[in-house]
Amino acid sequence: MTEVDVTARFAAGDQVRTTRFDPPHHCRLPRYARGAVGIIVEPQGSHPLPDDRARGLPAVPEPVYTVRFHARELFGGGDHSVTVDIWESHLAAEAT
Amino acid sequence: MSGDHHGEAAAISAHVRHVETLLEQRGLVDPQELDRALTAFLAGSSPASGARVVARAWSDEGFRTRLLGDANTALPELGLSMGGGLQEQRLKVVENTDSAHNVVVCTLCSCYPIALLGPSPTWYKSEAYRSRVVRDPRGVLREFGFELAPDLDITVWDASAESRYMVLPRRPGGTEGLDEKQLAALVTRNGLLGVAAV
Amino acid sequence: MSRINDVGGMQGFAPVEQELDEPPFHADWEAHVFAMNRALIGQGVYNLDEFRDAIERMPPEEYLASSYYEKWFHAVTTLLVEKGVFTAAEVQHD
Numbered sequence: 591m592t593e594v595d596v597t598a599r600f601a602a603g604d605q606v607r608t609t610r611f612d613p614p615h616h617c618r619l620p621r622y623a624r625g626a627v628g629i630i631v632e633p634q635g636s637h638p639l640p641d642d643r644a645r646g647l648p649a650v651p652e653p654v655y656t657v658r659f660h661a662r663e664l665f666g667g668g669d670h671s672v673t674v675d676i677w678e679s680h681l682a683a684e685a686t
Numbered sequence: 687m688s689g690d691h692h693g694e695a696a697a698i699s700a701h702v703r704h705v706e707t708l709l710e711q712r713g714l715v716d717p718q719e720l721d722r723a724l725t726a727f728l729a730g731s732s733p734a735s736g737a738r739v740v741a742r743a744w745s746d747e748g749f750r751t752r753l754l755g756d757a758n759t760a761l762p763e764l765g766l767s768m769g770g771g772l773q774e775q776r777l778k779v780v781e782n783t784d785s786a787h788n789v790v791v792c793t794l795c796s797c798y799p800i801a802l803l804g805p806s807p808t809w810y811k812s813e814a815y816r817s818r819v820v821r822d823p824r825g826v827l828r829e830f831g832f833e834l835a836p837d838l839d840i841t842v843w844d845a846s847a848e849s850r851y852m853v854l855p856r857r858p859g860g861t862e863g864l865d866e867k868q869l870a871a872l873v874t875r876n877g878l879l880g881v882a883a884v
Numbered sequence: 885m886s887r888i889n890d891v892g893g894m895q896g897f898a899p900v901e902q903e904l905d906e907p908p909f910h911a912d913w914e915a916h917v918f919a920m921n922r923a924l925i926g927q928g929v930y931n932l933d934e935f936r937d938a939i940e941r942m943p944p945e946e947y948l949a950s951s952y953y954e955k956w957f958h959a960v961t962t963l964l965v966e967k968g969v970f971t972a973a974e975v976q977h978d
Contacts (some may be wrong), residue, residue: 612886616937618846620793621886622820622893634776637848644933654847656778665821665893670840672820675847695911698954702913704977705961706920708970714927720919728908793892795936796952805908805918811952815900817891829899844892 596636598653599678604630606657607684608676616644619680623672627684628659631673639677653678731804735766736852737873739779739802740884741866744857753779754854761802768801768850775801780843781854782880787838789827789880790851791819797845799852803878810879820844830881853877855884888944889936914953921960930963938962 600606610625618640634656638649657676661668709715742764743750752760757777761767768775777799780788792798793816798806809815819826823840827833834840843851855877861869876882891897909915925932938959939947947955961975 616933616940618794620844620846620892621890622793623844634778634847634849640933640936643931644937646934654849656849658841661821668821670823670842672842672844674844675849677847698957699911699913701977702916702920702957705957705964705975706916708974709920709924709964712969714929714969715920715923720916720923723922724915724919732908791892794889795939807903807906808952809900809902812897812900813891813894813948814897817894817897818900820892821895826900830902 596651596653598633598655600630600633600653600655600681600683602630602632605684605686606630606655606681608657609680609682613641615641617641617680619676620674622664623657623659623674623676626659626663628657628663628674631656631658634675637677639679641677641679655681657681728804731801733803733873733875733878734870735764736799736803736875736878737870738764738866739766739852740854740873740878741869743779743854744861744869745866750854754781757852766802768799775799776849777802777852778843778849779852779854780841782856784856785837785839787834787840787880788851788853789819789823789840789842790845790853791816791842792845793817793820794846797850799850802850802852803875807875827881830876832882853880855880858884887940888942888947889940909953913957917953917957917960921956924960924963929969930967934963935959938966 605627607627608619608624634654636651636653638651642649654675654677656673658671658673661670661672664672706715706717710717739753743753749760749763757779758768758774768777782788796806796811798810800806815826820842823842824834845851855873858872873884874882877884921935924930925935939955942955942958950958964970965972965975
C-alpha cells in the first residue's frame with residue numbers, strides 16, 4: 591500500500607458524478623459506471639493514476655474512493671448496488 | 687480432449703519455455719528462483735488462509751471488529767498478510783448479515799485477494815461472471831445454486847483499483863460447539879467471494 | 885466504446901460455469917507465465933498498469949478466444965518487445 595498524505599476532496603456520504611468519457615488508453619473507470627451519480631463509501635488511500643502509469647507518464651498519488659451506485663442508476667433496473675473504486679481525477683462533486 | 691488441443695498446449699508450452707530461456711540468458715530471470723518463489727507463494731496462499739480468518743472472526747468478537755475496520759492490521763494476528771511477495775495491497779472485508787449480502791468481482795481484469803486466497807478460479811476470471819454479476823447478481827448466484835432471499839440488500843464490490851475484497855460469510859447455525867479449526871473447515875472459497883453460503 | 889476487457893454489464897455472455905476441485909494452474913506453463921510476470925514486474929521491466937494495458941490492447945476477437953494465461957503470455961511478450969528487451973523475431977517460436 592502506498593501511504594501518502596494527500597488531501598482528499600471527498601468524504602463518506604458525499605454525492606459524486608463520474609466522468610463521462612472514453613479515453614483512447616488504459617483506464618480503470620469501467621464504462622458501465624461512467625457519467626453516473628453515486629455516494630462515497632470511504633476513501634482508501636492514495637495511489638498513482640493508472641491512466642498515466644500505463645503510458646509511462648509521471649503519476650503522482652491521488653485519493654481513491656469506494657463509490658456506491660444503485661443498479662437503477664447504472665442499468666436502469668435492479669434492486670442491488672454496485673461499488674466501484676475510483677480515482678479522484680474521475681470524480682466531480684454532484685449537488686444533492 | 688482433441689489432438690488439436692494437445693498440439694496447441696504443447697506449442698504454447700514450448701513457446702513459454704523459449705521466452706523463459708531468453709530471459710534467463712539475459713539474466714532477467716533465474717529459473718530456480720522462479721520455482722522457489724512459486725512454491726513459496728502456493729504454500730502461503732490458498733483459500734485455507736481466508737477460512738482461518740473467517741473462523742477467527744466468528745470466534746473472537748474483538749478480532750471481527752478489527753478485521754472489518756482495518757483488515758491489514760488484523761491479519762498479522764494470524765501470521766497472514768496481503769504482501770504475498772509483491773507490494774502489500776489493501777484488504778477490505780465485507781460482512782454478510784441477516785439483511786445484507788456481498789459479492790466480489792473484478793469486471794476489468796481479475797483483481798482478487800490472491801495473497802490470502804491463492805490464484806483465483808477460472809469462473810472468477812471469465813467474461814460470463816465479470817459481465818453479468820454487476821447487472822444481475824441474483825441471477826448469477828442462482829447459477830451457483832445459491833438463491834438469495836428477496837429482501838436482502840445486495841452489494842457487488844467491483845475491485846477496480848488497489849483494494850481487494852473478501853466476504854465474511856454468515857456463521858451457520860448449530861456450530862456453537864465448534865473450535866476454530868472445525869469452523870475453518872466449513873468455509874469454502876466460493877463462500878469467501880459471496881457466491882455461496884457457508 | 886472502450887476496450888474488450890471492460891465487460892461489466894455487457895449482455896449476452898453464457899451462464900457461469902464452475903470447475904470442481906480446480907487446481908491453481910492447469911498446466912506447468914501457466915505457473916511459469918505467472919512466476920515470470922511477477923519477476924519482471926518485481927524487477928521493474930514494466931509495471932502492473934502497463935501489463936494490464938497490454939492485455940486490454942489485444943484485438944477483441946483474440947482476447948475472447950484466449951485463455952486467461954494465454955492473455956498473460958501475450959502481454960508479457962508484447963511488453964518485452966515494446967520495452968526493447970528482445971526483438972519481435974527473438975520472441976517468436978515455431
